[in-house]
Amino acid sequence: MEKVLFGYLALAILLSALFAVYAGNVIRSVLWLLVLFLHQAVLFLTLQAEFLAAVQIIVYAGAVLVLFLFVVYLINLREEVRLPRFLNSYPLAFLAAFGLLVAASIPLWKYQPTLRIGTLTPELILKEGHTQILGLHLFRDYLLAFEIAGVLLLVAVLGAVVLVRRIREGEL
Amino acid sequence: MEEILKTLMPGLILIVEALVLLLVALLHVAYTTYAERKVIGHMQQRLGPNRVGPRGLLQPIADVLKLLTKEDLVPAGADKSLFYLAPFISLVAGATSLAVIPVWEKFVLANVNVGLLVVLALSSLSSYGIILSGWASNSRYAFLGGLRASAQVISYEVAMALSLVGVMVMAGSMNLSEIVKAQTASPFKIYAIPQILGFFVFMVAAIAETNRTPFDLPEAETELVAGYFVEYSGIRFGLFYLAEYFGMVVMSAVAVTCFLGGWKGPFEVPGVPFFWFLLKLYALLFFYIWVRATLPRYRYDQLMGLGWKVLIPVSLLNIVVTGFLKVLV
Secondary structure (H helix, E strand, C coil): CHHHHHHHHHHHHHHHHHHHHHCCCHHHHHHHHHHHHHHHHHHHHHCCCHHHHHHHHHHHHHHHHHHHHHHHHHHCCCCCCCCCCCCCCHHHHHHHHHHHHHHHHHHHHCCCCCCCCCCCCHHHHHHHCHHHHHHHHHHHHCHHHHHHHHHHHHHHHHHHHHHHCCCCCCCC | CHHHHHHHHHHHHHHHHHHHHHHHHHHHHHHHHHHHHHHHHHHCCCCCCCCCCHHHCCHHHHHHHHHHHCCCCCCCCCCHHHHHHHHHHHHHHHHHHHHHCCCECCECCCCCCCHHHHHHHHHHHHHHHHHHHHHHCCCHHHHHHHHHHHHHHHHHHHHHHHHHHHHHHHHCCCCHHHHHHHHHHCCCCCCCCCCHHHHHHHHHHHHHHCCCCCCCHHHCHHHHCCHHHCCCCHHHHHHHHHHHHHHHHHHHHHHHHHHCCCCCCCCCCCCCCCHHHHHHHHHHHHHHHHHHHHCCCCCHHHHHHHHHHHHHHHHHHHHHHHHHHHHHC
8 A cells, every 4th residue: 555655756747857857838847846845845754754744745845836936027028938858969969968877786686785874763753743753853953053043044145136126326 | 244344433433424524614714804894894894794683694605605606717828737626735735724623631633753844844835835726827916826825935934943943942842732731831821922923923924824914915815916816716816714703713823723722711601611722712813804994004124124123123033032941941
């Protein structure tokens, strides 16, 4: 049963990702992405990660994608844009992609399940609850790393604001 | 045969419970529209609906029948599949949140550990219905409504989630039943008193999330005709209305569970365990209607200013204060 569910989810995620890439209309492509995110949330649920699933929907489906839609609306692309599918050098690109695929599958060949690291067992996680464990680790053990990540994101936001700011004459 | 019945029984009970909940919720939604017209009528020195049935009590049913028999129009140039899909997204996302709300200690469909997050997630999904309908209609008015809705929902979602963090911190849980139990164990019995800031922010954000007056800019009649659902007719139009009122009921129910003590009351009412829950729910619904009859619509920049410059800082302050209290007390 679990394997069937995983198979369905994997297939649906792959297919919706492909549809999102190949959709001619930007809105539809964003919607396929929404389907992808929902399936991803279900995948987290099958791993008993309720918190992650909920956050996935709130952040990605609820905020990021709505922002995408907002941007797409503002630039108002109604017509399908048709560009040539392949560049002239596509045989080389195929070769490079194939090489990468081979390189990526080498570690799979001698894959073996890792030994358990750390003290958290699935039973312990279920008992204490995901949210609590995550919160304790983020805000106690890895506080510095967490804060640095926050500052980095803030810098990125400020950079975006500076880039799109209109510079009035005489201000420079 | 008995074996099969035994394995299927829990599932069947769940389905029956879900159907009962949905039916009761639908009745509530239908009669909220009636209550709204009646209450606003009296507030404006009118009588409100009083022709269909005694005191107009059958008016909602007549309305549904009328909407069902009307022609279902799709504007030329509309994106058909999205146009059909949009009202259902709104409605389903709104109605699904009901599953995690504990009406009574022993009646909650899905007792999820992250119940509060589920409610937030579904309320953010319900905005897709509005945004997509605005785009799919291929109409300027609807499009503007959709744009406004997406900006409004993103802004107020943040404030709403932050206002609930105080409750999570105080209760130490995101399970809605646990939150109610933690509330009754706390000194004030309800979180609305120690979390007064959070309660205020939540109520304002909830009105904005459900696109009700004074934050009904996505459907502002006087500027956008009816905003995102201007091109809808017949029962699809009705579905949008249904979704809006579902949103009202769900938001009020969340407020009741998180801030007003859920199903607990000053004394037990024998035979009706969910008496207090419903009483509080009706009081909040009345508040919604009251606000609509009283306040004029905000201007768009005022709406954004209120969300980002007042509500979000206030709820952040609330989190800090709650955190300190939690550590010190």
